[in-house]
Amino acid sequence: MTKRPQPLRVALLGPGVVGKKAAQLLIDEAAELGARVGRPLELAAVGSRRASVEGIDQALLTSDLDALVRRNDIDLVVELIGGIEPARSLILAAIEHGKSVVTANKALLARHGAELFAAADAHGVDVYYEAAVGGAIPIIRPLRESLVADSVTAVMGIVNGTTNYILDQMHTHGVTYAEALADAQKLGFAEADPTADVEGHDAAAKAAILASLAFHTRVTFDDVACEGISSITAGDIAAAKEMGCVIKLLARCAKADDGSVAVGVHPTMVPLEHPLASVSGAFNAVFVELEWADKLMFMGPGAGGRPTASAVVGDVVTAARNKVRGVAGPGETSYNEPNICDPGRVSSRYYLQMVVQDSPGVLAQIATCFAAHDVSIQAVRQVPAGPDAVHEAQLGIMTHTAPNAQVRALIAALETMAEVDEGVRVLRVEGE
Ligand SMILES: NC(=O)C1=CN([C@@H]2O[C@H](COP(=O)(O)OP(=O)(O)OC[C@H]3O[C@@H](n4cnc5c(N)ncnc54)[C@H](O)[C@@H]3O)[C@@H](O)[C@H]2O)C=CC1
Ligand SMILES: N[C@@H](CC=O)C(=O)O
Ligand code: NA
Numbered sequence: 474m475t476k477r478p479q480p481l482r483v484a485l486l487g488p489g490v491v492g493k494k495a496a497q498l499l500i501d502e503a504a505e506l507g508a509r510v511g512r513p514l515e516l517a518a519v520g521s522r523r524a525s526v527e528g529i530d531q532a533l534l535t536s537d538l539d540a541l542v543r544r545n546d547i548d549l550v551v552e553l554i555g556g557i558e559p560a561r562s563l564i565l566a567a568i569e570h571g572k573s574v575v576t577a578n579k580a581l582l583a584r585h586g587a588e589l590f591a592a593a594d595a596h597g598v599d600v601y602y603e604a605a606v607g608g609a610i611p612i613i614r615p616l617r618e619s620l621v622a623d624s625v626t627a628v629m630g631i632v633n634g635t636t637n638y639i640l641d642q643m644h645t646h647g648v649t650y651a652e653a654l655a656d657a658q659k660l661g662f663a664e665a666d667p668t669a670d671v672e673g674h675d676a677a678a679k680a681a682i683l684a685s686l687a688f689h690t691r692v693t694f695d696d697v698a699c700e701g702i703s704s705i706t707a708g709d710i711a712a713a714k715e716m717g718c719v720i721k722l723l724a725r726c727a728k729a730d731d732g733s734v735a736v737g738v739h740p741t742m743v744p745l746e747h748p749l750a751s752v753s754g755a756f757n758a759v760f761v762e763l764e765w766a767d768k769l770m771f772m773g774p775g776a777g778g779r780p781t782a783s784a785v786v787g788d789v790v791t792a793a794r795n796k797v798r799g800v801a802g803p804g805e806t807s808y809n810e811p812n813i814c815d816p817g818r819v820s821s822r823y824y825l826q827m828v829v830q831d832s833p834g835v836l837a838q839i840a841t842c843f844a845a846h847d848v849s850i851q852a853v854r855q856v857p858a859g860p861d862a863v864h865e866a867q868l869g870i871m872t873h874t875a876p877n878a879q880v881r882a883l884i885a886a887l888e889t890m891a892e893v894d895e896g897v898r899v900l901r902v903e904g905e
Contacts, residue, residue: 480513481793484547484572486520486538486563487554488529490661491577491604494782495551496529499789506786510793517547520554542567549792551785552576555665561585568592568600573792573801575785577604580669583678583694586685590805599795599802601788606679607632607757609780610773616686616761617803624764625687627727629903632679634662634755634776635670636702636722640740641753643710644719650705662755662776672701673722673738680724683759684736687726690809698737698816705740709900712826712869715854716902718742719750723903735814741901742824749903817878822851822902824871825880827887828858828894831866835892839868842890846883849873865894871902 485496499506499516507513519529520538535541542550542563550567552574554560560581564574569592576582582589582605593600603613607630616625631637635657642653654671657663662670669675677697684692702722713720723741728734743750748770752758757775762768774780795802829835836853843850851871858865872880884897 478512480515481510481548481796482515482517482546483549483551483789484518484520484541485516485551485553488519488521488526489553490778491781491785492553493526493528494778495553495785498782498786506790509790511797514793538563543570547572548796549789550574551789552578557581557584564589565592568596568598571596571598573599573796575601575788575792577781577785579605579678579682583681587691594804597801599792601792603788604781604784606682607759608775609783610757610771610775612759612771613686620763620766623766625761626764627762628683628687628759629723629725630759631721631749631752631757632724632775633670633676633722634757635667637752638662638755640702640720661778671703673699676722676724676738680726680736680738684726684734688734690734690811692734692736692811696736696813700739702740713742716742716824716871718744721749729814729818733812733814735819737819739901741903743903747903818876820874820876822872822874822904823880824869824900824902826867826869826898828865829868830892831864838892842886843883846879846886848875848879848883874905
């Protein structure tokens with residue numbers, strides 16, 4: 474009788490939106506996944522706060538996550554509880570006990586990635602995290618492995634499904650921000666606390682991870698200039714439409730002229746002809762510009778239980794294959810020193826919208842103010858400020874590319890002009 478090979482045993486922490494689906498995939502496809510690994514793959518335990526979880530055998534559940542990640546009979550740990558602690562300590566303990574780790578936790582990786590990767594390297598195990606950026610979309614492995622010989626010049630992406638869903642609903646169906654957010658929460662895209670989504674923190678964590686991989690450096694969450702979508706109004710959406718654009722929450726990572734790395738997350742007017750403009754609903758997309766490969770776009774479901782579980786279990790199979798062969802995958806410890814661009818030096822096109830007096834010479838005065846700040850005007854749009862505001866007009870001005878600090882100084886100067894109402898609205902505009 475041939476002896477059944479010893480299975481590789483997986484512990485999954487956090488059977489929530491993603492964890493439940495990852496457990497289901499590991500259970501339902503166990504035979505096929507084992508064949509792909511070359512050894513049986515078994516979901517051996519699930520670390521959970523709850524005493525019962527639909528679809529998971531009661532006998533697998535344990536509330537003692539600390540003990541679980543140290544158990545000798547566990548080979549791989551899948552962390553899906555989210556947040557910083559206890560996720561960080563649990564992952565470090567798992568690594569120190571010789572387990573490879575799979576996580577979807579971008580918040581943790583963007584703050585403590587260096588520590589986790591160094592620990593994994595020291596203990597000869599893997600930390601895989603494909604689900605942490607763009608959910609099911611393969612983007613981590615392409616940047617880390619397939620494109621490693623090329624030089625990335627810019628990475629930009631729609632990397633938060635919740636905000637893309639909200640903006641898309643506002644743009645195409647005219648629904649309110651609050652209605653669209655409630656829908657996104659029901660559909661399972663939103664983080665437990667949706668502030669992380671709508672204020673751009675989730676996208677900023679993903680931007681830090683993308684920039685680190687793209688530029689072989691270590692960018693952290695705190696290095697990312699971050700602005701969310703909670704202040705986007707129906708008026709902004711209407712202005713974008715009139716300028717031939719759509720508003721997207723865009724994460725942008727690029728090399729500045731001096732070689733420093735500029736990383737930001739901002740609501741951005743994206744011209745309709747740009748490939749990212751057509752990315753709708755909760756879909757994510759990452760657009761990469763490279764010196765040799767030119768332009769690539771990766772697109773697909775960036776959130777939700779099933780798509781994210783696909784990426785998580787894909788990483789489990791990869792880490793398990795490495796275990797079978799007695800090797801570790803490509804580590805992440807050889808980095809260039811971080812050199813982060815001062816946010817004021819980051820250049821972009823901008824759209825400025827203001828209410829102005831509708832009388833002769835005002836436009837000329839405003840244009841003079843732009844010239845005094847060395848900000849060049851690309852396009853101008855003027856509409857009545859409102860049905861009763863006969864002496865006021867709403868003026869929208871799109872600039873050519875200019876450094877952020879110069880545009881901020883221009884706005885401060887415009888707001889001191891008697892002809893301009895306070896509260897000049899500003900949005901980034903993608904493209905040249
Ligand atoms: N929901 C999504 O579409 C995506 C989520 N992610 C990431 O995947 C991870 C999990 O996200 P979700 O499944 O959406 O979250 P969730 O809130 O639905 O699930 C988390 C689970 O972990 C459990 N948990 C939390 N802290 C725990 C603790 N200290 N001890 C025991 N159990 C604990 C919770 O009770 C819950 O069952 C997060 O890092 C998230 O950022 C990544 C990509 C997409
Ligand atoms: N809340 C996130 C989930 C995936 O990371 C999103 O909306 O994209
Ligand atoms: Na991904």
